[in-house]
Amino acid sequence: xxxxxxxxxxxxxxxxxxxxxxxxxxxxxxxxxxxxxxxxxxxxxxxxxxxxxxxxxxxxxxxxxxxxxxxxxxxxxxxxxxxxxxxxxxxxxxxxxxxxxxxxxxxxxxxxxxxxxxxxxxxxxxxxxxxxxxxxxxxxxxxxxxxxxxxxxxxxxxxxxxxxxxxxxxxxxxxxxxxxxxxxxxxxxxxxxxxxxxxxxxxxxxxxxxxxxxxxxxxxxxxxxxxxxxxxxxxxxxxxxxxxxxxxxxxxxxxxxxxxxxxxxxxxxxxxxxxxxxxxxxxxxxxxxxxxxxxxxxxxxxxxxxxxxxxxxxxxxxxxxxxxxxxxxxxxxxxxxxxxxxxxxxxxxxxxxxxxxxxxxxxxxxxxxxxxxxxxxxxxxxxxxxxxxxxxxxxxxxxxxxxxxxxxxxxxxxxxxxxxxxxxxxxxxxxxxxxxxxxxxxxxxxxxxxxxxxxxxxxxxxxxxxxxxxxxxxxxxxxxxxxxxxx
Amino acid sequence: xxxxxxxxxxxxxxxxxxxxxxxxxxxxxxxxxxxxxxxxxxxxxxxxxxxxxxxxxxxxxxxxxxxxxxxxxxxxxxxxxxxxxxxxxxxxxxxxxxxxxxxxxxxxxxxxxxxxxxxxxxxxxxxxxxxxxxxxxxxxxxxxxxxxxxxxxxxxxxxxxxxxxxxxxxxxxxxxxxxxxxxxxxxxxxxxxxxxxxxxxxxxxxxxxxxxxxxxxxxxxxxxxxxxxxxxxxxxxxxxxxxxxxxxxxxxxxxxxxxxxxxxxxxxxxxxxxxxxxxxxxxxxxxxxxxxxxxxxxxxxxxxxxxxxxxxxxxxxxxxxxxxxxxxxxxxxxxxxxxxxxxxxxxxxxxxxxxxxxxxxxxxxxxxxxxxxxxxxxxxxxxxxxxxxxxxxxxxxxxxxxxxxxxxxxxxxxxxxxxxxxxxxxxxxxxxxxxxxxxxxxxxxxxxxxxxxxxxxxxxxxx
Numbered sequence: 001x002x003x004x005x006x007x008x009x010x011x012x013x014x015x016x017x018x019x020x021x022x023x024x025x026x027x028x029x030x031x032x033x034x035x036x037x038x039x040x041x042x043x044x045x046x047x048x049x050x051x052x053x054x055x056x057x058x059x060x061x062x063x064x065x066x067x068x069x070x071x072x073x074x075x076x077x078x079x080x081x082x083x084x085x086x087x088x089x090x091x092x093x094x095x096x097x098x099x100x101x102x103x104x105x106x107x108x109x110x111x112x113x114x115x116x117x118x119x120x121x122x123x124x125x126x127x128x129x130x131x132x133x134x135x136x137x138x139x140x141x142x143x144x145x146x147x148x149x150x151x152x153x154x155x156x157x158x159x160x161x162x163x164x165x166x167x168x169x170x171x172x173x174x175x176x177x178x179x180x181x182x183x184x185x186x187x188x189x190x191x192x193x194x195x196x197x198x199x200x201x202x203x204x205x206x207x208x209x210x211x212x213x214x215x216x217x218x219x220x221x222x223x224x225x226x227x228x229x230x231x232x233x234x235x236x237x238x239x240x241x242x243x244x245x246x247x248x249x250x251x252x253x254x255x256x257x258x259x260x261x262x263x264x265x266x267x268x269x270x271x272x273x274x275x276x277x278x279x280x281x282x283x284x285x286x287x288x289x290x291x292x293x294x295x296x297x298x299x300x301x302x303x304x305x306x307x308x309x310x311x312x313x314x315x316x317x318x319x320x321x322x323x324x325x326x327x328x329x330x331x332x333x334x335x336x337x338x339x340x341x342x343x344x345x346x347x348x349x350x351x352x353x354x355x356x357x358x359x360x361x362x363x364x365x366x367x368x369x370x371x372x373x374x375x376x377x378x379x380x381x382x383x384x385x386x387x388x389x390x391x392x393x394x395x396x397x398x399x400x401x402x403x404x405x406x407x408x409x410x411x412x413x414x415x416x417x418x419x420x421x422x423x424x425x426x427x428x429x430x431x432x433x434x435x436x437x438x439x440x441x442x443x444x445x446x447x448x449x450x451x452x453x454x455x456x457x458x459x460x461x462x463x464x465x466x467x468x469x470x471x472x473x474x475x476x477x478x479x480x481x482x483x484x485x486x487x
Numbered sequence: 488x489x490x491x492x493x494x495x496x497x498x499x500x501x502x503x504x505x506x507x508x509x510x511x512x513x514x515x516x517x518x519x520x521x522x523x524x525x526x527x528x529x530x531x532x533x534x535x536x537x538x539x540x541x542x543x544x545x546x547x548x549x550x551x552x553x554x555x556x557x558x559x560x561x562x563x564x565x566x567x568x569x570x571x572x573x574x575x576x577x578x579x580x581x582x583x584x585x586x587x588x589x590x591x592x593x594x595x596x597x598x599x600x601x602x603x604x605x606x607x608x609x610x611x612x613x614x615x616x617x618x619x620x621x622x623x624x625x626x627x628x629x630x631x632x633x634x635x636x637x638x639x640x641x642x643x644x645x646x647x648x649x650x651x652x653x654x655x656x657x658x659x660x661x662x663x664x665x666x667x668x669x670x671x672x673x674x675x676x677x678x679x680x681x682x683x684x685x686x687x688x689x690x691x692x693x694x695x696x697x698x699x700x701x702x703x704x705x706x707x708x709x710x711x712x713x714x715x716x717x718x719x720x721x722x723x724x725x726x727x728x729x730x731x732x733x734x735x736x737x738x739x740x741x742x743x744x745x746x747x748x749x750x751x752x753x754x755x756x757x758x759x760x761x762x763x764x765x766x767x768x769x770x771x772x773x774x775x776x777x778x779x780x781x782x783x784x785x786x787x788x789x790x791x792x793x794x795x796x797x798x799x800x801x802x803x804x805x806x807x808x809x810x811x812x813x814x815x816x817x818x819x820x821x822x823x824x825x826x827x828x829x830x831x832x833x834x835x836x837x838x839x840x841x842x843x844x845x846x847x848x849x850x851x852x853x854x855x856x857x858x859x860x861x862x863x864x865x866x867x868x869x870x871x872x873x874x875x876x877x878x879x880x881x882x883x884x885x886x887x888x889x890x891x892x893x894x895x896x897x898x899x900x901x902x903x904x905x906x907x908x909x910x911x912x913x914x915x916x917x918x919x920x921x922x923x924x925x926x927x928x929x930x931x932x933x934x935x936x937x938x939x940x941x942x943x944x945x946x947x948x949x950x
Contacts (some may be wrong), residue, residue, distance in 0.1 A: 029870065063904055075940065078938030078939050079938070079939065080939060080940065087936075087937070087939055090938075091935055091936070091938060091939075094938065096785065098886075140836065219858075219859035219862075219902070220859045220861060244887060249934065254673065321881050333545050365859070365860075365861040366860050366861050368831055368855050368860075369829065369830055369831040369836070369855075369860050370825065370828070370830030370831055370832075370856060370861065370863065371830070371831040371832075371834065371862025373825070373830075373860070373861060373863075373864050374861070376861050377859075377861040377864050378864055378866070378867035378870070379861040380861070380862060381862065381867045381868065381870060381871040381874075382867075382870070382871075383872075384871060385870070385871055385874030385875070385878075388874055388877075388878035388883075388886075389876060389877075389878055390874055391886070392877075392878040392881035392883045393881075395881055395882060395883045396881065457523075457638055458878040460524065460881075461522070461877065461878070461880045461881035461882070463522065463524060463880075464524045464525055464876065464877035464880045465877050467523050467524065467525045467872055467873075467877070468525055468870075468873055468877045471525070471870065471873065474871065475866055475870060478866075
């Protein structure tokens with residue numbers, strides 16, 4: 001968590017600051033989180049609306065971080081070393097984890113809607129890794145899928161009531177792998193809800209229903225992942241159910257609380273039935289049980305030998321271990337020059353994805369059946385296109401060496417490094433200039449890859465990406481010349 | 488000596504395309520451009536037989552320098568397919584039937600007999616009156632002149648017939664010794680119905696009046712609601728609003744047809760026969776585009792069954808997935824997605840005949856766009872499809888298998904069901920279009936398996 005947020009967190013997690021009394025004691029005014037009946041207390045420097053916005057910013061970072069870690073784990077799975085008899089299982093597990101990541105994406109968008117209805121700025125930012133979170137039971141850590149990393153995800157998503165010998169064993173394993181395992185995400189949402197439900201803190205007029213056309217909707221972002229109909233077979237893998245993407249429009253106090261409750265329940269399952277397979281907890285636990293039933297040597301074959309926390313080469317000097325509220329984690333610089341280019345391409349497309357999402361939030365959707373279209377639809381589609389590109393580039397990275405000239409060494413993986421800034425220009429015209437910048441940067445990287453990598457000269461994906469960028473640029477120029485797209 | 492044992496007509500199914508130009512269309516192939524894999528297919532001219540109009544012999548097989556779909560005077564060049572006779576000989580080889588092979592069997596090209604029978608039963612399909620069937624039959628022939636396919640019908644005006652094109656047995660030559668028939672379809676005209684007991688207004692849409700509207704019921708026909716024999720949707724003929732919401736036929740007919748090409752040959756006292764199927768449809772106005780589901784896909788399913796089998800390799804499945812995506816991209820390129828989604832366009836609600844109108848008309852469902860109205864800007868939808876195609880070319884597993892519509896979901900009117908792919912399009916049964924079960928299953932095969940591969944070390948090798 002960035003330190004400028006961290007200093008305000010005493011209001012939610014005062015125990016973090018116990019050793020800093022008395023200077024910090026004054027900040028711990030909100031009282032302990034588990035005392036639900038206790039009236040939340042406003043920390044210094046805030047009013048209630050702004051404090052709520054700050055807490056939602058923290059929530060957004062957590063949902064974003066969870067999504068990225070799950071994606072990394074899913075992308076690491078597979079490879080030619082997976083024994084034939086395990087392949088159906090591994091592909092099924094990958095689909096489950098990708099589904100959970102998609103659901104986290106829905107949570108992230110819903111938190112943006114909550115921010116938007118309150119008139120707050122949206123937040124797609126997150127800290128680069130590795131970093132410790134005061135709310136999250138383990139440090140942000142991009143790791144290939146293993147029983148250890150799965151144990152962390154099981155614990156992170158577990159209900160507070162989860163106990164018994166299996167719970168103890170998995171919690172111990174997670175703790176050994178990553179340190180502290182207290183889950184505070186539910187507590188954060190609990191605190192936000194305690195504020196939302198109090199009209200004295202947030203009067204009705206602070207919920208701006210007229211922001212709905214600017215909010216993300218399931219119709220735009222759901223892509224057929226049905227609300228309330230989880231349980232249909234997904235077509236990709238037999239017996240794996242489709243994810244249930246929750247994206248709630250928020251227009252009132254009630255709808256805000258319902259949205260918060262639903263995403264809390266799907267994710268962290270505060271009081272969920274342990275048998276309820278819709279929760280992330282039970283889905284992760286199912287995979288954990290199946291994986292740990294395998295002999296150890298087979299467990300190791302489930303994912304490719306992917307380095308944890310791969311970073312692009314320009315960060316060579318920052319590769320020391322970092323310990324922060326968790327066990328130590330290490331970054332792995334990508335030193336193979338071609339792999340590093342792929343890593344940069346990944347980071348750039350990730351930035352394009354985040355830019356498209358935040359840009360879409362600034363344009364209104366149509367208020368009737370589409371009589372007047374803005375560029376919003378195009379941006380939503382571009383965001384999905386970037387998700388597909390990330391998947392494609394990640395596919396390349398998990399097949400490529402981390403280091404040059406180390407036969408049999410570790411493979412790289414998607415670095416997910418954050419851009420220097422996610423701020424968008426004030427004028428829409430200038431936002432499209434930024435869009436053009438990013439596409440042109442991608443063209444430079446693509447050309448470099450096509451000319452540097454002997455194997456990449458006719459890589460069908462790079463050739464297609466180059467063409468797709470060229471066509472995207474034509475569309476952006478069209479918008480910039482005020483002729484189309486945004487009408 | 489090689490003895491002819493059986494005959495075949497190949498291809499077994501040939502589709503001609505209507506056109507009024509004298510010179511048929513040249514041959515071409517549609518190929519993906521390796522440097523622009525997301526763009527339209529490129530049309531490449533291919534060797535084309537030229538038939539001498541006088542003798543009926545093939546005089547050359549040059550590749551044209553350029554392709555031209557009209558004669559330069561507004562007339563479309565028809566696609567006129569060749570049907571070849573092949574022989575299964577006693578050495579179990581299927582080989583072209585040629586002058587030499589005939590000679591080996593003591594025969595000449597004049598011993599080969601042809602008969603072409605085609606029909607256009609579109610009116611009869613509506614009126615259920617057998618006197619409305621239009622049929623043409625060349626009877627058996629062995630010469631090399633052009634035989635007109637004269638569509639006759641009991642309810643036609645006196646001395647009138649419907650020109651359905653013509654068939655010609657091409658004269659074999661030493662350079663082109665194969666036994667072939669060429670089917671040249673009709674011009675693509677619209678014909679009308681005239682009364683014999685009262686004056687008929689001239690109609691600028693029709694080139695001639697063929698049908699006797701006093702004797703037959705076609706002009707003025709209206710599909711009767713509730714008739715279980717109706718097509719779905721019904722009322723798909725040129726017409727006008729009539730009383731009580733009926734749709735009244737103007738009595739038009741077109742010159743499309745389909746039917747059989749028979750060939751017969753007496754070999755050593757035994758008559759050998761074979762037949763091929765021909766049909767004539769409208770010109771290809773988007774020749775660089777392949778529809779998302781074609782007759783070829785139906786035949787593939789009929790041949791191999793609906794499931795992916797052990798015979799289907801991952802590479803084939805991946806190729807099918809990419810081809811499906813490419814065709815989807817091509818289809819989207821030709822669609823007005825805003826209108827077809829049911830958006831309000833330029834202030835017009837329900838602006839065209841769409842799946843939205845169909846859903847509402849058939850079931851009383853709310854008139855509701857299929858996709859979120861903000862998402863259907865045509866350029867944006869096309870860009871999305873191109874991006875999916877690009878990502879697929881990385882070797883990544885096709886993740887869109889779970890948005891493909893299954894064959895038993897075509898009537899699913901939930902938001903999710905209506906949004907499945909292919910979207911906004913109608914199948915032959917009046918409900919949403921689905922791919923063939925085999926297409927869907929092959930995409931799913933690729934989706935399940937693609938993560939276990941490793942890039943090869945060969946430069947540019949498959950990934």
